[in-house]
Amino acid sequence: MEYKCVDAGSRRCPCVLMEAGQCYMCTMSRTGKCGCGAEWEGACPYTEYVFNGPKTDGLLKPFGARVSEFVCYSDQLKVVRLAVPAGFAQRCRVPGSYVLVESLGCKVPLSVLRSWVRPGVDEGGFVEFAVQPAGPKTIDILRTDAEEWLVSGPFEAGLCGAGRLRPEEPLLVVAKGTAIAPYINIADRVKARLLVDGDKLNEDFLRDYTGEYEPVNLSGEMERVATATDNFRQIMFLASPYYTEKILEMRPDRKDDIITANHANICCGVGICGACSYTDKDGVTVRRCKCEV
């Protein structure tokens, strides 16, 4: 099976997996033999790694981002806005962007809900997140007295298949709860029919962040969702793995047309912890926080 790293060629490449001899894209790091061939274009991450030490630049350093707004939509849903450098806000607009927030000595991955650069030179920008207080880490970062968050990123693997998105073509979006964030982040750049299961969202949030949408209840209406997919060439399905597997079972022939949420595969998000490890039938183990088939 051929794998592709979402970070290949980015400022996060080469990464700790190159140091560990486990880079998915570089056979040189794994076997000592280059498999790229004459058609390879662009900089070689392995050469960069060797010239650098051999070592990588390590992990992205977290920085303090000021909490500039905190909106409480309900006990189950808050939106936090951070003031960030303009370049960071700009990079957060990439489809599938998420950041890591330090909490209780661990990190919380959060999908970007919306981000924008303030007009004017060097005025910085903002990035927003919809957060549910689901456990100790999210409860901690939602303390109302928190003046800043320690964030690193942005990372781009929040969607599986984001590279297949064709913004000029109509898109069907099916979303449940706060998993809707990656769609809202690109809503100004796509034309979508939107089906929303409002689990833990509320009317005020949906009014503020979406345009027209059709309510749907995924637990009882998957047949309706599957029928809707038949009218679109590209679909974004943003829900838990349970429903994602269900739609892929109902429409197995549409696998390459469906962009899905990757949040269930993101823990450390940088290829270290192994929580997202997946071993395929050939015995190849990859980290799904960085890796796409």
Ligand code: FES
């Ligand atoms: S989430 Fe930690 S290695 Fe992928």
